[in-house]
Amino acid sequence: MAFQNYRWGTAGIGGMFGLSMTITLFFPSFDFRSAESTWVGLDKSMSNGRTIGFSYEDPTVTGQGKPLTVILNKDPKTGATIDPPVRAYVYRPGTPFASPLNHPDNLGPTVKRLSIDKGKIDQAVKAQGAVFTINHADVNGEEWAYAENASVTRGWTVDAALSTAGDANTKYVGRGKSIYIHEGCWWCHTLLPEHTQDWQVFGTPPYLGDFNGEMPTAFGSDRKAPDILHVASRNSSREWMMMHFFNPRLVQPNSIMPRFDYLWGRVDVNGNPIDFSTWRKEYTAYRKGERPYPPEVPEYARNAEIRALIDWVLTSLK
Amino acid sequence: MLFKYLFAKNEDIPAGSATIFFGFSSILWFIVGTGLGSFNAAKLAFPDFVTGVEMFAFGHMRQVHVLAVILGWISMAFAMTMMYMTPALGNTKLWSEKLGLWTAFLWNVGLGTGLTLLWCGITSGREYSDLIWPVDLVVIFGVLLPLGINVWMTIAQRRTQGIYITNWFFGACIFMLITTFLVGNSPELFNLTGLTEAYLTFWFAHNVLGLWITPVAAGIAYYVLPKLTGNPLYSHRIGHLHFWSIIAFYSTPASHHLLSAPLPEWLKSFASVEGVLILIPAVAFVANILLTMKGRWSMFVENVETKFTITGVLLAIPLNMQGGFQQTRAINWYIHGTGWIVAHAHLALLGMSSFLEVAAVYFGLQQMMRRKLYSLALANVHYWFFIIGFCTYWISMTIAGLIQGAGKIYEVPYIDVVIAEHPYMIARWVGGTMVFTGNMIWLYNMYMTAREGTLVPKGRYAHELAYER
Amino acid sequence: MAWKFDNPLYSLSDEEQNKRAITLWEAERHGDLWAANNRLPFPVTLLIALIVLTAFMMTMPIWGQRPTAELYAPMVQLMDSPQVKGMATNKEKIAYLTTEAMKAHEQAKDSRLPGLLERHPITWSDLQLMAPAIREIQSSGGTYGLESYTVVGDQVVLANFEGMRRPDGKRLRTQPWFDTGFIIDMFYVTYFIIVMVLVCKRLPHFSQKANPKKN
Secondary structure, X not given: OOOOOHHHHHHHHHHHHHHHHHHHHHHHHHHHXXXXXXXXXXXXXXXXXXXXXXXXXXXXXXXXXXXXXXXXXEOOOOOOEEEEEEEEEEEOOOOOOOHHHHOHHHHOHHHHHHHHHOOOHHHOOOOOOEEEEEEEEEXXXXXXXXEEEHHHHOOOOHHHHHHHHOOOOEEOHHHHHHHHHHOOHHHOOOOOOOXXXXXXXXXXXXXXXXXXXXXXXXXXXXXXXXXXXXXXXHOOOHHHHXXXXXXHHHOOOOOOOOOOHHHHOOEEOOOOEOOHHHHHHXXXXXXXXXXXXXXXXXXXOOOOHHHHHHHHHHHHOO | OOHHHHHOOHHHOOOOHHHHHHHHHHHHHHHHHHHHHHHHHHHHHOOOOOOOOHHHOHHHHHHHHHHHHHHHHHHHHHHHHHHHHHHHHOOOOOOOHHXXXXXXXXXXXXXXHHHHHHHOOOOOOOOOOOOOHHHHHHHHHHHHHHHHHHHHHHHHOOOOOOOOHHHHHHHHHHHHHHHHHHHHOHHHHHOOOHHHXXXXXXXXXXXXXXXXXXXXXXXXXXXXXXXXXXXXXXEHHHHHHHHHHHHHHHOOHHHHHHOOOOOOHHHHHHHHHHHHHOHHHHHHHHHXXXXXXXXXXXXXXXXXXXXXXHHHHHHHHHHHHHHHHHOOHHHHHHHOOOHHHHXXXXXXXXXXXXXXXXXXXXXXXXXXXXXXXXXXXXXXXXXHHHHHHXXXXXXXXXXXXXXXXXXXXXXXXXXXXXXXXXXXXXXXXXXXXXXXXXXXXXXXXXXXXXXXXXXXXOOOOXXXXXXXX | OOOOOOOOOOOOOOHHHHHHHHHHHHHXXXXXXXXXXXXXXXXXXXXXXXXXXXXXXXXXXXXXXXXXXXXXXXXXXXXXXXXXXXXXXXXXXXXXXXXXXXXXXXXOOOOOHHHHHHHOOOOHHHHHHHHHHHHHHHHHOOOOOHHHEEEEOOEEEEXXXXXXXXXXXXXXXXXXXOOHXXXXXXXXXXXXXXXXXHHHHHOOOOOOOOOOOOO
């Protein structure tokens, strides 16, 4: 062992680096694996589908291959009234299942057991599609949420669920989150209220288990705009959201948010082309004080990207 | 001009080709990166500046700015320095110039493709690891691994007994960067979800910075400064302390980025302590470099490369004081997620790290092209644009961050914070634009150096010659 | 390896090895560049010791302490008393209640409480809004006591300290003053220091002088 013999040094670096990786990667993995999914976690992951962001089913990150979230106030099979209405996650045939449905280990040990024993999620088949809901069960005096394959347990079919809900109660939540990622909204808005007085304005920070199966979590780190994890609890007006997305300065003159009018696409709800240049001209005139009112924001088409985005905001960010 | 060597025999490629290719690529990416930064800053100050076009929306361009600077400018400048420092320190030649040229070529192509996709919104949605996984694989196996092989082989076939500290950094940091890329992108490759994904995102973000950007920049300073001043490095063993403590303490504090997320509390406590301990490598580095300057401080004024290097080293002091303490629970609650962090990130990347690399690129390009810098005046203009622009940015964003932090704690309606920040957003834009302008001048200067710089005679260094303009 | 037991911190190499190493080192140039081997200046050594100390002191979880529901329990208890009801303004009421709570906390076993209360004052309206929740937790006798709940404005929520467990296996919801992370840290830093000493002691114990010819 002589000076400038590097065998020991290299082994030392390996040992040091290995130790640090053990502590920061291996040890926490036990904690992560034991995290039990909450209702919020189940809702987010099942409405987001397999993954948001680049994937086989959605290479352009525009929300293809995503499940639909429907609000049911009637049982799709029996027609009996459901009160309060429940959320169901409709996976049309071929739509890839959310990660916890494929890998129930992601749900945490207890929720996994409930979801398989009571929820029969292991019996769902991708090629046939399935409808999932979230149910609750009591284990040792504590209430647990678990995923339920309603196609098996209640006989709800994909078509019946979609037609019962109708267009108004069908929410493009998964597609909306894709657009949130695609448009980079999360460079300014965070999804993580902090452990300080932040709570009072932006609501409770998320709990362990609120993220199981979610990908990406997109917390955001650089806040140039309000946290929106609970924005729909503060403001649930679809019309306000519409105006705010089209041109944030319509509702908040000092906002620095970009205009997302291009998410409306080419046509409005009636199929008429949207004339953006006229709209901007009229808006400029309004800003200069030449018009008393700003121009009307066009109603978006049923399949416009903005619909999905607003659906996600109002459904998922409660 | 260098493309003809891509298919030449390795022996026929003149030494330094890879350095020159990487050097000019890095300057170009620096211009792209700072240009995008300036454009983005304009949008934050004036939201209706270029509006209504999806491709020019802030959310489409912000990540392109970040990655163009990290993977284009900084990492390519690193590769450039590795191409000339590693062989020089081993008294040998680069293992393969051809591999170096191909790495540079593939790097430009791969990064160009990845950033174009990113610009179109095709992203993995994970901060800093936004590139989609196929591009990540290209980066790992097409760029980082060949670069690593070239550096490791050059070190292995050195003709000295010892390995100089810079090469320790180079060799180890490429290895750790590859590890970081593989582990950090595993959520995309294997669809890991939830908290694991959130944690690994910031694990990646932190380790790219801590195991690549800061240590390699420091390694560069260990080479450039003794070279320019002619002094020996003050201490080999302080270099050891620096190197080891980087590996020990900089690879662990990832979870201090997520103090508000429901990560295990013990992990946050561990990370917070480690986070303060990054001051150890910082102290070792700054002490070692400043003591090396003994007796040669006049070069800080006279020599432009020394000026850049020492500025970078001095900026490491506030950088690490901020970095060490802002991540503790005691301070983080106030400034987390505010402009303070943006200022800090720019202090690390645009301040400390970039200044060191700019010096190394100036030095290396002159050395490898065997040509003296075209104009000292332009280099000084570059320096002053850079430092004034950077300080404007840094100070304005720090103030904006403190305003935002106060707004957060005192529950000020958010829109009032936006209004209060407006002047600082304009200052930020002005500062960023100055840096961008300085870089354009730099590119012109380097281009003219390549064409018209005085030839440096064999056995001499460019910085030993007098300027002619 | 020749460890000198009479002078353990001198060098891990014997004289013969040292001599060879010095010859090699002084002769060797890395592309016209070489490294001296000066000692760490003493003030810098002190600074590093200070950093290690600061790192632990600075990050104690106590700094992250958020107001617990326990803090306001005495105020809730007293808020319906005739004495408080008789007061004219809310300011007066809350000032009185704070003084009383402070007195109660000073007698209590947890010495952190008075300081916490000082740092987290509360308004009368917030106190009114959260009082029912605090009473319910107190009376229900559930798994977690008041100390496990955090007060945020007018809300009382279960604290978020996942990652630690109580002896009974349930999650710990109170902030431990010294947790697992710190224990791992102690080992980790110790390991680092041992490795670092070994690395430096393997270097020859000399300080190379700068080459006068170069300057």
